[in-house]
Amino acid sequence: MRLATIRTATGTRAARVETNVAIPLGYPDVGALLAAADVQDINRIPPAGKPVPVEDADFAPVLTSPSKVICVGLNYRTHILEMGRELPEHPTLFAKFADTLIGARDDVVLPITSAEVDWEAELGVIIGTSLRRATREQAHAAIAGYTVVNDVSMRDWQWRTTQWLQGKAFERTTPVGPFLVTPDEVDHARDLEVRCEVDGSVMQHSRTSDLLFDPAATVAYISQFTTLRPGDLIATGTPGGVGAARDPKVFLAPGQTLLTVIEGLGECVNVCREEKE
Structure with a gap:
């Protein structure tokens, strides 16, 4: 469905x-x-x-007002290595707000206060039933479906401190959708192709099987400290190929088209527009 x-x-x-x-x-x-x-x-x-x-x-956005938007950083082995990090023992988590979310065809707003706006194609997990301190099996059963997310990030703000929130929470920057696809259609997203393109050039290309913490493990972990509710969104992290890890670095510019595709889930096609003062 x-x-x-x-x-x-x-x-x-x-x-x-x-x-x-x-x-x-x-x-x-x-x-x-x-x-x-x-x-x-x-x-x-x-x-x-x-x-x-x-x-x-x-x-x-497939979810217009989720009570929680929780994101995982450093969760694809390729991305962890390109950023020069060691594999984490636990998921690296941060949050977004509902104001960041846009639809699958909406414009991405490039804020006038940032010069380093980066792409991050991600598998999104949508919660279907409430759960708290869940086992892996309970977490698996509580997933209503999967969607496409791009965790567009303002790197110059993200790296101002060791905490990432300010670089991840700019308004109208995060495409989510177009669909929730139920787990039975995509084998619980165990091995789906993930691709991100900018103006037709492939920037990221990986598979969800490269995830360090898979959706069920991530959901179970998060539920240990907060109650997850129907309609909550979890973005599971991005693979290698982000602009900030390139030499030289590459960032999004006004007029460019950002394409985010996950096999079986659909695609987000978003034009980048400079914020108006």
Whole structure:
């Protein structure tokens, strides 16, 4: 099953995607839908609007107001090595805010206060049921599905201190979507191709099998210190190929197109636009 959140004349709506159409449902986004219904029951929810061709859909972030956006840093072996780090014993975590999230076709805003905006293609994990201090098996079962994320990062802000939050939390910078794809369609994302392109040039190319901490392990770990709730989003880290690790360094510029693709999950296509004062 595929779910999305689309913009309509009356606001955002969760939608069930069938073949080439998105069928609006009576919930403001996929997070609200997951909070109200088990994934297995979503096929039985009646439509709340006319079907919209997927090619014409205006995709909002698949989750518009998650209670938590938690991200993993240094989680692909290739990326850890290119950054000159040792393999961590535990997941390296930081947070984002809902204000950072944009839709799969929205513009990425390049802030006027940063000159080093970088790409980070990532597998997104969406929680379907509440869990606290979960085992790996419980965490595995609580995953509603997977999505595409790009953790666009302001490196000059990120590296001002040893804490990364300020470089990761700029508004309107993080594409999420276009779909939630349920685990049965992608074998729980065990070995999916991950690719990031800038203006058609491949910058990152890897597979989710290179993850150091897989989705179930990451979800279980996070649940030890906070309750995860339906619609929470976890970005699982990025593979090698980021602009900051290149020699010379390369960063995003206005007018460039950022393409983020994960096999079986879809793609985000976002034009970079300079922030207006």
